[in-house]
Amino acid sequence: MSDPSDDPSLIAGIPRDRLAAFAAREAKRFSKSRPKAAKALAKGAGAFLSGVPMHWMADWPMPHLPLIDKAEGAVITDIDGNQIDDFCLGDTGSMFGHSPPPVARAIRHQARRGLTYMLPTETALQAGALLTARFGDFCWQIATTATDANRFALRVARAVTGRPKVLVFNGCYHGTIDEAMVTLDAAGKTITRPGLLGQFADLSLSAICCEFNDLTGVEAALATGEVAAVLTEPVMTNSCMVLPDPGFHDGLRALTRQYGALLMIDETHTISSGLGGYTRVHGLQPDMFIVGKCVAGGMPTAIWGVTEAVAQRYEEANGKRASGHSGMGTTLSANPMQFACLAATLSEVMTAQSYAHMERGAERLSAGLAESIARHGAPWHVVRVGARVEFICAPGPLKNGAEAALAHQPAVEAALHMGLLTRGSLIAPFHNMMLVSPATRKRQIDRLIAHFDAILTELFAKA
Structure with missing residues (x-):
């Protein structure tokens, strides 16, 4: 043909x-x-x-x-x-x-006990244990959307590395965080995506864009010493799916360790890969792990977690900062309705x-x-x-x-x-x-x- x-x-x-x-x-x-x-x-x-x-x-x-x-x-x-x-x-x-039946029951049960009160419940503790059992040994935080989760996790990545930039892949999906709104021009230079509404900042100041499956390009970007973290989907999902080449993820992990950048895996779409997401199914080893959308059965919820090593670095950085707002968190995040749905999903639906x-x-x-x-x-x-x-x-x-x-x-x-x-x-x-x-x-x-x-x-x- x-x-x-x-x-x-x-x-x-x-x-x-x-x-x-x-x-x-x-x-x-x-x-x-x-x-x-x-x-x-x-x-x-x-x-x-x-x-x-x-x-x-x-x-x-x-x-x-x-x-x-x-x-x-x-x-x-x-x-x-x-x-x-x-x-x-x-x-x-x-x-x-x-409305999976276990989630619908959890909503009805929690609705009689309050929707939000900025304090944890016993179900929150149950959900934390379920998150670790399902996705791995991370220290968890709860957000309302994956965009929020990525935004907060990136702030931690910059805090613990002292570096300004995030490496993302051309055409990636990570919600609407600014760092994902970059692309490559004809000369291979990182530029702000055309068409962004109300955009006034040059996003190349905070992000470096590479092509997926291009480890040579990734290494060149990491070698600058500017990159705090590589934020990636395991599979490109936002504009015609692109699968990783054999060895790509292993190479990405090796390069981030070599150059001192954190590896962030966003499974908001690739949670479809299997139990525990692509990370568990394929044995990836991220420093930070993010999932949103379906993780609580449709209730607006996202989760992000860091390894124990990153958690220790975070605690050190957080202890040294000036008092005041950290730039992380939203009032309605980690509410009891989220935990009720999260626990129901992880224990009875996501099986x-x-x-x-x-x-x-x-x-x-x-x-x-x-x-x-x-x-x-x-x-x-x-x-x-x-x-x-x-x-x-x-x-x-x-x-x-x-x-x-x-x-x-x-x-x-x-x-x-x-x-x-x-x-x-x-x-x-x-x-x-x-x-x-x-x-x-x-x-x-x-x-x-x-x-x-x-x-x-x-x-x-x-x-």
Whole structure:
């Protein structure tokens, strides 16, 4: 098959006019099936900036948003009565299903005892022991979001090393911390990401950007002596998934030790990898460990931990600082509702049995999508990390963030998303990510594969 990029009439192997016609038809189909949502939004959405409660909601590729009535397990029902198989699962926030029964019970139990009081509970102590048992021997802190957790952990990293900069990888995901909002220009220089709203500081003063899988570039950056920490996902997840090369993580660990930088592993997305995350499954040895989103079953919660050695260095630095605010912490973090949900999730939801079910389902999904892609001759590929699956509308595998950015095909992805949704399957809006939860059933996976194949049959039909 010739490279479809050589033909300007094609996009990701699909005729552009055919894609446009398909997208327009699916948008009409969506609107026709959701009149109640359209009417309600027209009446009430004006109270919100840009018409949405949170600005990322405007990124869904729909004529208008649906309004959700309820979600249970791996199914969402909207106010128009449409039942949707949910493979987005709150972009990982509900990776273990919507309102897992143990978490729902914990919420009901704690709600009668108070929601927040800035003091610990016995359940907090239980949660601490469960965190160590599940993720490793770290000294833990609780935050509300992974962005917060990363921000606080980076402050500790700078405090204990006395160094100003953080190394991140091009195209990385670490929430919305400033240090992650850098990229590489054409000359390979670290620059502030274009398009940041209200940005006035030069972020290259606090961050160095390298390409994922590039240990030579990492060593050159570490050799400057400016880097306090390397902050990385085990797998690149935010713009077409990129797997680590064999030996990359071992090399990263060796280099950070050689040059005195801390190694921070952010598992907010790669917690899909298996019990204990990618770190436990693959035996990584970070100095700092961060997880957010689904760790408390959907209750806004994140955790970050440091090794005993880093904890000792932190205590020394903290003891020497001037009195006053440390720049860390938020009032509602480590509240009793978080601990109730965290303990319930770690002990009853995030189990080996759950992950075994998720792995089987994700493998079934991955294989089905790959088979369809091959059958239709699409120049695409599929990547899986545990329960997380993504189809990428470009050849692969991808090696780094630059390649991942070029593989991103927004028009194709938006059309596919709409086509899947109108047929009853929801995937993540930002790229073609799907999650399999403990509540996801084979019939839901098979429906998604069938919907995907039907769409490709139309888009890749021979003229």
